[in-house]
Amino acid sequence: MKRIEDLLKESGITGGIPLDYCPVKLKEKNKVNLLALGDVGTTVLIGLRLLGADVISTIGICDIDESNMVRCEQEINQINYPFETQELPEVKMVGEEDLFDCDVLVFCASKAVPPLGSAGDVRMAQLSANGEIIARYGRLARERDFKGLVAVVSDPVDPLCRAFLNSAKLRPSQVQGYGLGVMNARALYFAGKDRRFSHYAAEGRAFGPHGEDLVIADSLTAYDDQLSRELTALTVDANMRVRELGFKPYIAPALSSAAISILLTLRGEWHYSSLYLGNEDKGAFLGMKNRMRGSGPEYEDVPLCEELYGRIKDAYENLCEIK
Template identity: 55%
Template sequence: MFYYKMDGHLLCSARHDLPFPAVEPPADAPKAVFLFEADPQSCRASFSVGHPGQLAQPESIRWLDASRLPDGDPDPLLGRLIQEGRLRAVNYRHPQWESLISCTPDKRKKRVNILAIGDVGSTLLTGLKLLGQDVISSIGICDLSEKTTARWEFEMNQISLPWAYDAMPEVEVIPPDRLFDCDLFVFVASKGIPPVGSGVKDVRMAQFETNSKIVAHYAKLAREQKFKGLWAAVSDPVDPLAKTAYLASNQNEAGEFDGQGLRPEQIQGFGLGVMNARAAYFAKRDPRFASFLTEGRSFGPHGQELVVANSLAHYDDALSQELTHLVVTANLKMREIGFKPYVAPALSSGALSLLLMLRGEWHCGSVFLGGIFMGVKNRYTATGLETELLPSIPDPLFARIQYAADHLATVI
């Protein structure tokens, strides 16, 4: 391993010929940046290193399972920094790599802008208003309907604690040209949702064709405005739409990928939260699934290829498949009752997950993993995006996760 200094930052690399002053590694270094080289389209531009194997093996779903990563034997300094969560990896081939070297956590409250205030957007907005005072400074709302935004500005700003009138974030109507004047952009726009009783079995994927065009439009605007905040895809289907935003924002006028748009780790899809919550709902009502509440996990897309595990320690494939089916079809049950299933998604996948993300806490979300956006447990740390690294994933469960990943790769 070779060490360098650049503008006061300690860099390390397997290459001996980088154009920076070489230095001896200080044993007490508080942090460092590992420079790796990979195709910018296939991996995150930067991430928090949780295992030495992540420095040796290309980004993939294997990064979720320590037992499937090469052990590696980093030098003592790197080993210590990885163990302490103080090593950031940066792709030296990414066009924006230099700006990632000096990234530092921003602990101020965040400005959140929401696009589209329909059923989901208004419910999500309500959750952020009521619960986000510790991490949100203000909320901007934008919609095609001026009456809709006028209504929700009027309603939201009349929600207040007595004698603590500034405790909750103010809500402001904003025009489209201010959408990316924020730290977190929340995409909740949707077009062509199949009505209740339409008979459409996979409502989420039915929305992809129309919603992807809207996403691409705003992703290009984010590129033009050099947006540096986080992009949250809440509209269905969240996983393909997250990738649509990534690809569209990184295309130049000739349609070529140039890496000058949103970085993969800037984008996250928010659909897994409600699937995880629905699994908990059924686990509370059937003792056979009770292990999910303490040992379970959910992976994959917000849709048919969802993977729910009844337990990581005592995985039962048949039980897990049954629980997964209940979760995947829960939205159809609500439609059979005669209502659109949007309240739980807007709060569990939307408001609650977004707030956990802003607080740097573990949450469910779809993040970039080797060319796809995949739903996993993750968080943002001082050294970048971190995905949960489990000690070992049972083979039958890993096979299900791999199948879901392979399917996502065929969608877009």
């Protein structure tokens, strides 16, 4: 049986860069900055303040709309428990010049948000415009000699991670993509509604990108390709079902993929995010179950049956081809 570690060799990649650097303060208070306060960024901000008191000291916010930034500083700091039973991270406004004065930068900036009614995988339509934005901030991180973690939330998550890494020239373990968490959450949602998929919660896994090449495995121990592909299709199309109702599907991604998963990263706990697999010339960010250790990110490298491994390999190689 094959494993994730076999992807590089079988894809013709030699000398993979090791993920051997921890860019955060594990299980300690981290200074977090968040870029862009649109629907996604604001929801991520709410999640981090409400859930992150144990691993976040302050949350800096930066947005091109100054009035929106002032509003968020006021409103989010007014979310509180009564009688000072729990101290929540303070939200502060920061300028772009101080954006990389932190331990974790959460990147939520987006230039192109597909309108309601858009067909197909709307995430990839955002690559060109958002790629230019993230490359600019990658160069800024390089100038600042940034040592922390960049958590990419904007779509398409995994190609944007690569664009940031290419421009910033940071260690690969300093960049992670936070898009897979909601795909696992959506798979759990559908598994809870159809008992044919009920074993997913205990046995299943999610792999790959936040998009059409997603791989949902109904079980690692008793993989059923037909069931897995059916559950994958339901999961991939879930965002379109929300769009058909006339709403943009940002709440679950902002919380499941971003806020919750970023906090689990800081706590050193298992979560879903994408890590870089490759060398300096060829590679891709691939979503998988992983955790941050003192020595750097560690991914779950379990034996995979031939059919499942083939699906993951196809997804990885397709990601490698995206420029």
